[in-house]
Amino acid sequence: MSSARKLYTHDGLFRMHRAGHLKSPTLAYETWGELNAARDNAVLIFSGLSPSAHAASSEDDPSAGWWEDMIGSGRPIDSDKYFVICVNSLGSCFGSTGPASINPATGERYRLSFPVLTLEDVAESAWLVVRYLGIDCLHTVVGCSMGGMSGLAYCVRHAGEVRRFISMSSATRSLPFGIAVRSLQREMIRSDPLWKKGNYDPGAPPVSGQRLARKLGMITYRSAEEWKQRFGRERATDPARTEDRFVAEFSVESYLENHANKFSGAFDANSYLYLSHASDLFDLAEYGGSLSAGFKKLKLDRALVIGVETDILFPIEQQRELAKGISTVCTDTQLVELDCIRGHDSFLVEMDAFRPLVCDFFESCCD
Amino acid sequence: MSSARKLYTHDGLFRMHRAGHLKSPTLAYETWGELNAARDNAVLIFSGLSPSAHAASSEDDPSAGWWEDMIGSGRPIDSDKYFVICVNSLGSCFGSTGPASINPATGERYRLSFPVLTLEDVAESAWLVVRYLGIDCLHTVVGCSMGGMSGLAYCVRHAGEVRRFISMSSATRSLPFGIAVRSLQREMIRSDPLWKKGNYDPGAPPVSGQRLARKLGMITYRSAEEWKQRFGRERATDPARTEDRFVAEFSVESYLENHANKFSGAFDANSYLYLSHASDLFDLAEYGGSLSAGFKKLKLDRALVIGVETDILFPIEQQRELAKGISTVCTDTQLVELDCIRGHDSFLVEMDAFRPLVCDFFESCCD
Numbered sequence: 001m002s003s004a005r006k007l008y009t010h011d012g013l014f015r016m017h018r019a020g021h022l023k024s025p026t027l028a029y030e031t032w033g034e035l036n037a038a039r040d041n042a043v044l045i046f047s048g049l050s051p052s053a054h055a056a057s058s059e060d061d062p063s064a065g066w067w068e069d070m071i072g073s074g075r076p077i078d079s080d081k082y083f084v085i086c087v088n089s090l091g092s093c094f095g096s097t098g099p100a101s102i103n104p105a106t107g108e109r110y111r112l113s114f115p116v117l118t119l120e121d122v123a124e125s126a127w128l129v130v131r132y133l134g135i136d137c138l139h140t141v142v143g144c145s146m147g148g149m150s151g152l153a154y155c156v157r158h159a160g161e162v163r164r165f166i167s168m169s170s171a172t173r174s175l176p177f178g179i180a181v182r183s184l185q186r187e188m189i190r191s192d193p194l195w196k197k198g199n200y201d202p203g204a205p206p207v208s209g210q211r212l213a214r215k216l217g218m219i220t221y222r223s224a225e226e227w228k229q230r231f232g233r234e235r236a237t238d239p240a241r242t243e244d245r246f247v248a249e250f251s252v253e254s255y256l257e258n259h260a261n262k263f264s265g266a267f268d269a270n271s272y273l274y275l276s277h278a279s280d281l282f283d284l285a286e287y288g289g290s291l292s293a294g295f296k297k298l299k300l301d302r303a304l305v306i307g308v309e310t311d312i313l314f315p316i317e318q319q320r321e322l323a324k325g326i327s328t329v330c331t332d333t334q335l336v337e338l339d340c341i342r343g344h345d346s347f348l349v350e351m352d353a354f355r356p357l358v359c360d361f362f363e364s365c366c367d
Numbered sequence: 368m369s370s371a372r373k374l375y376t377h378d379g380l381f382r383m384h385r386a387g388h389l390k391s392p393t394l395a396y397e398t399w400g401e402l403n404a405a406r407d408n409a410v411l412i413f414s415g416l417s418p419s420a421h422a423a424s425s426e427d428d429p430s431a432g433w434w435e436d437m438i439g440s441g442r443p444i445d446s447d448k449y450f451v452i453c454v455n456s457l458g459s460c461f462g463s464t465g466p467a468s469i470n471p472a473t474g475e476r477y478r479l480s481f482p483v484l485t486l487e488d489v490a491e492s493a494w495l496v497v498r499y500l501g502i503d504c505l506h507t508v509v510g511c512s513m514g515g516m517s518g519l520a521y522c523v524r525h526a527g528e529v530r531r532f533i534s535m536s537s538a539t540r541s542l543p544f545g546i547a548v549r550s551l552q553r554e555m556i557r558s559d560p561l562w563k564k565g566n567y568d569p570g571a572p573p574v575s576g577q578r579l580a581r582k583l584g585m586i587t588y589r590s591a592e593e594w595k596q597r598f599g600r601e602r603a604t605d606p607a608r609t610e611d612r613f614v615a616e617f618s619v620e621s622y623l624e625n626h627a628n629k630f631s632g633a634f635d636a637n638s639y640l641y642l643s644h645a646s647d648l649f650d651l652a653e654y655g656g657s658l659s660a661g662f663k664k665l666k667l668d669r670a671l672v673i674g675v676e677t678d679i680l681f682p683i684e685q686q687r688e689l690a691k692g693i694s695t696v697c698t699d700t701q702l703v704e705l706d707c708i709r710g711h712d713s714f715l716v717e718m719d720a721f722r723p724l725v726c727d728f729f730e731s732c733c734d
Contacts (some may be wrong), residue, residue, distance in 0.1 A: 176599070179619055224682065228544070243646075245479070246644050277613050
């Protein structure tokens with residue numbers, strides 16, 4: 001465990017949004033910077049499906065975080081000015097309670113006895129950490145991808161406790177294309193005989209299914225145009241390609257293979273299933289029966305919605321819908337449509353495009 | 368076997384484009400209409416990856432074919448005027464020799480001893496059938512999807528023996544996005560323990576992997592916009608959904624499930640691997656070292672390239688590239704960009720858009 005990771009354990013039952021509860025769940029989180037005396041400089045980051053709370057390096061953990069270029073001293077989300085918090089999503093496997101955690105009631109891992117997870121649960125559990133840290137109102141909530149939906153859930157459910165919201169490559173809800181992709185990723189894992197209906201040996205997880213799911217992820221996280229420019233029909237140079245007549249002849253196949261190899265084993269398979277499913281379930285329209293009713297529950301001073309034209313998972317139309325909806329209740333809402341070619345992943349890899357937008361946002365905050 | 372299916376067995380060795388050979392391969396084909404006295408009214412259809420030669424019904428086999436609306440008496444490809452031929456691709460499993468066929472040299476199924484298959488082999492084997500039928504020059508070659516590349520291979524390799532070419536939702540070569548998708552589909556099948564490195568029991572094929580591959584296929588054959596309009600976030604009504612907490616909550620998931628159920632078992636898994644790989648391998652630029660050199664080898668009187676704006680597998684840019692390239696050697700080349708929302712599959716399901724184009728093409732043929 002990294003020495004920057006802090007743990008908060010909720011004393012008592014945590015009621016899940018759909019049904020069931022968790023007894024005394026733990027949330028892992030990291031922070032950067034200091035909470036000011038007015039307690040009004042806190043920025044909460046909601047991650048995508050797979051990252052831990054280690055969004056950036058710190059003195060306690062100098063290893064690079066998943067959003068290293070975005071958070072820290074002198075960075076766009078400047079820890080010299082802001083108290084930045086990132087919570088590992090409930091249901092994940094990097095310190096927060098999830099399906100791989102021990103159920104205190106049984107002494108066994110939860111596995112599939114973990115209750116249905118929703119992004120509302122991710123938001124509410126983060127809210128517990130925020131309250132624990134003594135913060136009544138957040139300066140800004142920032143959410144990327146799935147985290148944008150978790151952030152939206154937070155803003156709707158705690159209207160008045162968030163002043164600003166930044167959504168990156170996210171949406172008001174998942175549409176059928178994204179649902180189909182995620183459902184298939186889940187089926188890939190569940191089809192792996194090693195998954196054993198969730199009861200896999202922690203030392204022998206369903207890596208084959210996870211690798212397939214990761215590869216499909218990469219196909220939807222990037223863009224056809226990027227790959228055309230980057231790989232074209234270039235052949236792989238890896239000699240491993242010769243051992244199999246059906247694969248890794250092309251560079252793009254080696255690239256997917258390398259990504260799958262990096263990912264495997266690092267993420268609990270059941271956690272993945274729960275969080276992926278939670279992404280499909282979220283729908284802002286559940287707040288009042290329609291999207292417009294859902295938006296009306298927001299109370300924000302300012303919002304920034306950033307989307308990428310080549311994103312096929314959270315397409316640009318959904319960014320426009322989100323920005324338009326927020327603008328009905330928050331006049332200071334800005335939509336930025338980026339023409340980055342790296343698709344959904346751009347917020348992680350096209351930092352030259354994203355950094356200035358986030359910089360400008362925080363620099364122009366006049367309080 | 369359908370009674371409309373005819374078989375042609377090549378007497379002797381068939382040399383494969385890459386390496387190796389097949390001894391006396393058989394090609395299954397069907398025909399509609401009659402060859403005229405001048406032998407100049409023959410139209411050859413190249414199918415996508417999965418169909419058989421049964422493109423349309425006939426007296427001998429009244430069951431609907433995979434392109435029923437396109438071929439037949441009074442249909443756009445009119446069997447009252449043309450002699451229409453559809454050959455089951457070499458390497459497939461509907462009567463033509465493929466990995467599931469018995470290797471006469473061993474008395475065993477070829478399985479992975481089948482030589483590397485290319486679309487050149489698909490084209491050349493179809494050419495054998497055309498020659499066998501006594502046709503020196505085809506009136507038109509029509510190819511859809513993978514079949515468009517097979518057709519292009521035919522036209523390049525037998526320049527002067529094809530007068531006209533219709534390409535639908537195809538390309539000059541596969542790009543990395545399509546390669547990645549197909550490579551992953553192949554890996555899904557190969558990851559199924561029942562695949563057994565190609566030595567599966569014909570009675571217990573790798574259905575789980577084939578189902579996953581089919582679902583990924585459907586995700587890339589249709590479009591996000593179609594599914595948004597068709598399914599939105601509608602929940603599935605199938606009671607089967609309740610048995611599994613991670614799947615089939617949404618209608619789009621049931622839809623994929625239904626498609627996977629229909630497909631499974633109908634297609635030999637090794638055939639799929641070979642044909643899918645062949646799609647990745649084809650590259651018009653191999654004819655002369657560049658696409659422009661490849662196009663220069665064509666000798667056509669007329670060409671029609673039809674593409675669909677929502678196609679993510681063979682995107683519209685590739686239709687433009689193809690039409691532009693053909694037009695450098697064939698002034699009578701037309702490009703039609705359709706705004707159908709059903710993506711790559713449109714040529715099978717948006718018949719109201721495709722039929723008139725094919726009608727016009729053939730009706731305006733003045734010979």
